[in-house]
Amino acid sequence: MQYEDNVKKIEEEAQQYWAENNSFGVVEDKTKEKYYCLSMLPYPSGKLHIGHVRNYSIGDVVSRYQKMLGKNVLQPIGWDAFGLPAENAAIQNKVPPAGWTYNNIEHMKEQLIAMGFGYDWSRELATCHPEYYRWEQWFFVRLFKKGLVYKKKAVVNWDPVDQTVLANEQVEEGRGWRSGAIIEKKEISQWYMKITDYAEELLNGLDKLEGWPDAVKIMQQNWIGKSVGLEINFTMEGSKPISVFTTRPDTLMGATYLAIAAEHPLALKMGKKNSVIQSFINECRTMETSEAALETMEKKGVDSGLFCKHPISGEDVPIWIANFVLMGYGTGAVMSVPAHDQRDYEFAKKYNISMVGVIAPSNGHLDIDQEAFVEKGFLINSGEFNGMTFPEAFEAISKHLTNIGLGKEKINYRLRDWGVSRQRYWGCPIPIINCEHCGSVPVKESDLPVVLPEDVAFEGVGSSIKKSPEFYQTNCPACGAAAEREADTFDTFFESSWYFARYTCANQNKAMLDERANYWLPVDQYIGGIEHAILHLLYARFFTKLLRDEGIVTCDEPFTNLLTQGMVLKDGAKMSKSKGNTVDPQKMIDKYGADTVRLFILFASPPTQALEWSDQGLEGAHRFVNKFYRLVNCYISESKKQAAEQLNPTLLNKEQKEIRKKTHFTLKKVGDDIGRRYSFNTAIAALMELNNSLSRFTDTTPKGMAVKKEAIEIMLKALNPITPHLSHHLWLKIGNTGAMVDTLWPEIDVEALIQEEVRLVVQVNGKLRAKIVVPVDAEKKSIEIAVLAEENVVKFSKGKEVKKIIIVPNKLVNVVVR
């Protein structure tokens, strides 16, 4: 019987066994070491895509391996079910977002089961269920009462044709992706979470995350962007002073203009008097809001005609209105020093604004003919501060400005507060009631959850619940007067910021979390795409600290170890429906079976690296699975003729010993590759090598059969995390009674690994010239004699003096000659 003909049956039987025996259902057990392995929850887009297959195959290998080490392993799964794609699908296919989402979940769940992933399905959750989101509403109300949330105006992308707010992704070259209309900036009131209150802790906490990749920690550190500087006030006659933040107060005497945002009150005031200014402001209203667009667009400005006073010199400083300064971030104004900042330099050149060089390099003198001098140096043209270095000038200018009340030292973070309001239908309703008399009042705890109506018509023009009076009409919880509910919903990052905690007690309907959270948390291994390196992971860390400060969990950080999976690319880019470059793994599962697909995706590249998708090689993975299947079946029929004897390692011949050595070496490597290195591709390569050696090992004597039996059993166990169906099937077929899912990882026989001889590489001046075989840990002297006697060494050192001989034990010898 070929594997091909059997694969469907083999996989279904194994899956049925796991389901019937609840093999992956876990309960808290203080007598066992816990291991919480979590993969990022999927967005139910319709079908499993290849990135999911990669992510969840990695998670399943780690989980099954840890389970084989005897740990109490929790591996849950759920659905990140709210989000924009459901709304897009709703418009396109004229189906309600809820129905579309639930259908997708149902189908994708079947696919996950068919892949053989060992999840504890009793903990499954979907973030669009009121039983889930009620607790984040509850938590939001707690944070509201604690003063950790607030309302603030912010700009959004407004599509004037579709009458809707667009995501940055939906704006293409300044136009709405559906309507094609030119997008306008619109200011609306939104809810914010005070993540900046936790900026310092989020930054410092990174140092403790030893199990996180440095790249992610550095990105988060840069994102938080702590900087020390001065807040400086430029006074104005008849108006409030303009406050700016700078990390370079040493350049203050070189400030020749101030740039303010187009939405700045001063700019708006001047616009009313001056049509040139007004048209510039209008132009700025159609700018894209993303940071990338902002930084790469042409820097433009217009002279406001206003002046403020330089805080030290008292001279007039002109105020310009510039498109690269944003009202929402910082103070909406920046101090410009063209001589020492490249952007200011280009702006000043363009508009003929004067420059004053105030920093000279420590060697040579200042030259700003071609570009700004942005490095630190000595102050010049700065009166009493001349000759000072950066730290000296920082302190002196800080002191001076503090004394005259025009400045103070300030720590600034690049990190901004988290805007959580979305003007969308398919999301968790924000549990706030807006009352004319009382303002924003949180919904009473007893009235939670605020349930999102799922049966509303959805056309994509405006938000559906905003048009649904039965949803928004209500009474104020404080005064009882008629009032309106918030019709905005939460950012979907809200749901994904705490789901990992909810899995630990998903059936708890009296509280957000219970004591079980403290048994399982923090997550021991978190696995997900590198694209989440900043936002999701930062928000999840933030939420953990909020939960801790509310006394709901005890840990400080949610994820002890993080594996960031590389993206699966197609045609050099992230796969997406809109690009039409997706790969459907279902076809591969149907053709080759789940085990082949799992093996291949893990073998194709190391997990952290981006993977350019190609079907080439899938056949090879399948060939290996087939080959191993045949090997085991061949052993079974051989053993009917000649049974294996009890293995006695000391009585084996040389060839038998070699096979045992290879077997235990492979076992050691696979354990290390899976358990420590997360290098699944090399683990599989090692197993392929062992398989090749075993298929050439034709010894059918009782001793030979014993060696083969041991090797096959070890291979089955070592393959179990990767190809669990095949291991389950063959384990029973070779005569074992217990199921593979309950077996433990095999012990390495260190005796079998002992080597007597070793091959040394011989180099002359770093070039490979010979190879010699010597006893392990041979004496230095005897190696030197052997090396210098080598024909090729003699040839290449002829007429030269041997300077020294470098010996790397059991590896290499380098003869240095001159």
Next chain:
RNA sequence: GCCAGUGUGGUGGAAUUGGUAGACACGCCGGAUUCAAAAUCCGGUUCCUUUGCGGGAGUGACGGUUCGAGCCCGUCCACUGGUACCA
């Protein structure tokens, strides 16, 4: 633009702590088996040079450190992710 990452044969990749570059596969070439094919098995496969042994070059580009660099440092190029409303 900024932050982070990546770059090795025809292809995916290996080289774990600075020590044999190309493990393991895919593909291709040759052979065995077969009436034939599929499947399977065996051999070869970085480039140049050499009958062979061997020799030379080679890890995006250029430079540096070192007895020795794919790995460390500097400059640059290309590509990927993120860039706060895709998830």
